[in-house]
Amino acid sequence: MKKSSIIILIGIASLIVGILVYGVDFSTYSTITSAQKSPGKFVHIIASLDKTQPIQYDPINNPNYLSFYAVDSLGGTTQVIYHNSKPTDMEKSDRLVLKGKMENGHFECSDILLKCPSKYKDNKNNLERNLKEQTGN
Amino acid sequence: MIQFQGEHLLPGQLGHFFVILAMVSALLSTISFFSSAYSKDLASGASWEKIARYSFGIHAISVMAIFSVIFFLCFNHYYEYMYAYKHASKELEYKYLLACIWEGQEGSFLLWAIWHVVLGSCFMMYAKKKEERKQWLSPVMGVVALAQFFLMLMILGIYFFGVRIGNSPFTLTRNEIPAPIFSRPDYLNFIKDGMGLNVLLRNYWMVIHPPVLFLGFASTIIPFAFAYAGIQTKRFGEWVKxxxxxxxxxxxxxxxxxxxxxxxxxxxxxxxxxxxxxxxxxxxxxxxxxxxxxxxxxxxxxxxxxxxxxxxxxxxxxxxxxxxxxxxxxxxxxxxxxxxxxxxxxxxxxxxxxxxxxxxxxxxxxxxxxxxxxxxxxxxxxxxxxxxxxxxxxxxxxxxxxxxxxxxxxxxxxxxxxxxxxxxxxxxxxxxxxPEDPEFLYNKVMVLVAIILGILTAISQYFKYKHTDTKYFLAKILWPTMVAALITLLVAIFGPLTYEKHGPGFLVAIYIAFFAMVYAVVANAMYIFTVLKGNLKFAGASIAHFGFGLMIVGVLISSANKKVLSNSNANGLVIPAGTDPMTRKQDNQLENLTLLRSIPAKMGDYDVTYLADSSSLKESGRIFYKIHFSKTGKGAKEDFNIMPDLYMMKNSNISPNPDSKTFLTEDVFTYITNAIDKTKVEDTATFEVKELALKENTMFSFGYVKVDSVNVNPEDQRVTYTNKSDNALMARITITLPDSMHVMSKPVIQVKDNNIIRINDTLYAQNMIVQFEGVDTETRKVRIGVKRSSSPMDYITVKTYLFPYINLVWVGLVILALGTLLSMLKRWNASKMTIVLTLLLSGAALFYMFLIAS
Incomplete structure (x- = not known):
C-alpha cells in the first residue's frame, strides 16, 4: 500500500494500543479466598448463591440494597452487598459472576451476571424437572 | 416394545427424510458446481452446471419442507416431538408461532439455510440474465451449496460410529428426556402443555428481528463467494463491479x-x-x-x-x-x-x-x-x-x-x-x-473512531478521484465547516452535553466527535445541493452518509445526556450513594426507586404515582402497572401515564418489560425491577369491626370513622346486577386519621344469587381495607370493619431513565438504510419506477417499525 497510509495506519494502531496498555486495567477471574487477601482490587468471581443463608432485600426501605452470601467451588464464602435491585431469577441461577471488590469484610459488588439453566432451555435436567411438575410424576 | 398411544409419527419421519434429502442434494450440488467451475471444456461444464442447478432446486424444496414440518408440529402442539414441547405452548399467541421456531438452535440454523436458498436462487436468476455474468454462477454457487451442506449437517441428527452428527429438530420427547412417565403407553395424556416461548422473548421484535438479522448474515456469503470466484477464475478484478x-x-x-x-x-x-x-x-x-x-x-x-x-x-x-x-x-x-x-x-x-x-x-x-x-x-x-x-x-x-x-x-x-x-x-x-467499566473501554476507543470517521465522511466526497484542485476543495468545504462549527457552538451554549463520569478529557472527546458527526451530516446534505444540484438519483452515498452521521449524533446525545430519574431518594430518606475509595467518584448505583401505591414520589421534575395494576386477559402471569407522571411549574404542563408490565413467575420472580413515553426530543423510559406477588402475600391482620350510627364519629384504634350515607342499589362499576332479586348497599364513609387527614371510602355489600358478596375498598396510601359487614335491621346501625396492616400493601420498584433525542438514532438508521438501497438499485440499473416504489415501501416499513410501532 501507499507509504503515507501505512504511516497513518501505524499511528492509529499505536494510539489504540497505547490507550489499552496505559488506560485499561484488565481485571482477573479470582476466587473468594484470594480476593479476601487483596481487598480493594477489582476482580470477577464465579460463585453460586449460598442457599443456606438468607437473602436480604427489602425494596420498601431501600430498593438499592441487596445482601446475600456467595460460595465458590473451592469452598470460600463471603457476604455480598449489591447496591441495586435484586436480579430476576437469582434463586434459580446455578452460577453467578460477581464483579466488584472486597471491602470491610464483605464483597462490594458492582455487577451481577446470572447464569440460569432456564435461559435457553437447552438443559435436560431443567426439562426433566418441568416435565415432572406438569405430569405429577 | 411399548405401543405408545396418540403419537403422530408420520410428520417426523417425513421431516427427517427431507433433512437427509436436503443434505445429500446440497452435497451433490456442491460437487457439481465445483466440477462445472473447474471443467476445462464448455460442454461438460454446462452439463455439470445443469446437474448442480437441479440438485440445488431439490435442496431448496427440501429446506422449505423441513421448515413447514416444524411449523406443522408446533402449530398442532404435537408434544411427542421435543422441538414442539420445548418451544411451543397452547397459550402462545399465533404471532409467536414463527418466533418459537427460531428460538432454538436448530430452528435458527434452518432460518439461515432458508435465506441462503433464497439468495442462491436469486443469484442464479441474476447470473443467467446476462452473458458476462454466466461464468460466475458455478464458483459462487459452489460456495453457497457447501455452506448449505454444513448447515444441514447441524440439523441432521444421525449417528456415525457412535457420534451424533447434529441435532435433529424431529427427535421424540420420550427419547430425549429420561423420565418414568415415558414408560406409560398413554404418556401423552399427561403432558398438558409445552414449555412455550421464553417470556423474555415474547415481543414482536422476536418475530421480525431474527429473520432480518439472519438475512443480513446470509447475504455476506455472496461477496465471500465472489472473492473465491475471482481467484478461481483467475479474473482477479472483474468481479468487483x-x-x-x-x-x-x-x-x-x-x-x-x-x-x-x-x-x-x-x-x-x-x-x-x-x-x-x-x-x-x-x-x-x-x-x-x-x-x-x-x-x-x-x-x-x-x-x-x-x-x-x-x-x-x-x-x-x-x-x-x-x-x-x-x-x-x-x-x-x-x-x-x-x-x-x-x-x-x-x-x-x-x-x-x-x-x-x-x-x-x-x-x-x-x-x-x-x-x-x-x-x-x-x-x-x-x-x-x-x-x-x-x-x-x-x-x-x-x-x-x-x-x-x-x-x-x-x-x-x-x-x-x-x-x-x-x-x-x-x-x-x-x-x-x-475491566471494571467495560463499556468505557469500548467507548473511549470508539469515540476516536467516530472523530476520524465523522471528519472523513464530511470531506471525502468533496475530493475527486485521483486529484483535486486545492482551491476547488477549500471553496466547497468552507461552508459545511462553518455551519457544523456553529451548530456545535450553539449546542455547547444552549443544550450542553453533560457526561462527567469519566472526567473533562472524555467530555472534550465527545464534543469533538459530536462536531465531527454534525460535520458529516451538514457536509453530505450540502453536497447533494451544491455538487449534485439536488439530483437524488446519484445521491445514494450522500444520503447514507447523512443518515450515518445523524445516527451517531443521536447516539452521542442520548448516551451522554442519559439521565437516571429514579435516583433521587427512597421514601424521603436520602441514602447516600457509595463513594469509590479508589477513584473518589460517586458510584451511580442508586437507580431504583420504590413507589408505594397511591403515594406520589418525586422523580427529577416529575411527580410520579403508581396508580393501579391489572392482569392481562390473554397471557397468564402478565401484569400491567399504571404509573402516572406529571410535571408542574414553569413551562409546559405535562401529564401522562406509562404502563410497564412484567411476567410474574411461579416462584415470584419477575421478568419485566419496559414502557416509555416518547416525545419529539426525549423518551421517558421506565421498567419495573421489583414487585410483590399478590398471590403469595399472607395477611395476618384482622378486621376491627364496630357498629356505627349514621353520621356519628366512632372511635377506632387508628382514628375516627363516620358513615355519611348508605346508598341502596348504587350505580357503581364494581357492582353488576344479573337477577331482579340482586341487591346492593354502598356505604360512604369518612375516616379521620390522627393527623386530621380525611379519607373517603366506599365499601359495598351485595346479595347476588342468594349469596352475600362483600366488595371491600382498599385504601393503599393508608394501608387500610374497609369492609361493609352488614346492617342491624332493628337499630338501623351499620357494621363496618377496618383492617390496617403494618407494612405497605402494594408497591413497585422502578428504574426510570430519560433518553434525549433518541429518535435521531432511529431516523438516522432509516436514512442510512434507504441511501444504501438507493445506491444498490442505481447500480443494478433499476427503473425509476422500481427505485421509487422500493424506497417508498421499505422506507414506510422501517419508519413504522422503528418510530411508530412502539
Missing part, C-alpha cells in the same frame, strides 16, 4: 438487523439502553463494519484500480466473522460474559461448528495469500488530494475498529486456548477478565 450492489444489500440489511436488536433491547429487554457492548451484539457488529470497509475499497478499485488486495481481504473476513460470531454465540464459550448467548449445547455440535468455521476460513485465507501477488495494484504516486486516499484511510479505521471490538469480545476465548491461556496466566496473574 458485479459484487458492489450485493455488498450494498448486505450493508443495508445487516445494519437494519443489528439496530432492530438494539431497538428490541431498548424496548423490552431492560438492559437500560439500546447498546451495551454485549458480546452477542459485538459479534454481529463486526461483520457489518468489515463489510462497510470492504464496500469502500471495492468502490476505490472500481474507479482507480487500487486496493484490490484489501477488497479481497475484507470480503473474505466479513463472512469469516459471521462464522466466528456463530461460533462465539452458539458454543457456550461466552458463558460467563454474555447475558444472552446460548448456553452449552453439547460437545459434538460445538466441534461441528468449529469444523464449519475452519473449513471456510483456512482454505480461503490460504488461497488469498497464495494469490496475493495477483492483487497488487499498479504503483503510482500517492496523492493526498485524491478521494481514494481518504476513503482508504477511512476503510482502514473501520477495519481496525472492528478488529479492536472482536479482540476484546474474544477475551473469554483466550482463557480456553491452550498456549495463550498459560501465557496470560504468567503475564496477568490470572485469567483475563474485562
Amino acid at each position: 458485479l459484487v458492489i450492489p450485493w455488498t450494498l444489500f448486505s450493508v443495508a440489511v445487516l445494519g437494519v438487523g443489528i439496530m432492530m436488536g438494539g431497538k428490541w433491547a431498548y424496548e423490552s429487554l431492560s438492559f437500560g439502553g439500546y447498546w451495551a457492548w454485549d458480546p452477542v451484539e459485538n459479534a454481529s457488529l463486526v461483520p457489518w463494519l468489515i463489510m462497510v470497509a470492504g464496500l469502500h475499497t471495492l468502490l476505490i478499485y472500481n474507479s482507480t484500480k487500487q486496493s484490490l488486495s484489501s477488497s479481497y481481504l475484507f470480503m473474505i473476513l466479513s463472512f469469516v466473522f459471521v462464522l466466528y460470531s456463530t461460533f462465539l454465540t452458539r458454543t457456550g464459550i461466552l458463558g460467563d460474559t454474555s447475558v444472552h448467548a446460548f448456553t452449552e449445547s453439547g460437545q459434538a455440535i460445538n466441534i461441528m461448528i468449529g469444523i464449519f468455521v475452519l473449513s471456510f476460513t483456512l482454505p480461503m485465507l490460504g488461497l488469498y495469500f497464495r494469490n496475493k501477488k495477483h492483487f497488487a495494484s499498479v504503483l503510482q504516486e500517492e496523492d493526498t488530494s485524491s478521494r481514494e486516499f481518504w476513503m482508504f484511510i477511512g476503510s482502514l479505521v473501520i477495519f481496525l475498529s472492528a478488529l479492536f471490538v472482536i479482540l476484546v469480545t474474544s477475551i473469554p476465548v483466550y482463557g480456553k486456548t491452550p498456549l495463550l491461556k498459560d501465557l496470560i496466566l504468567k503475564l496477568h496473574g490470572g485469567p483475563l477478565a474485562l
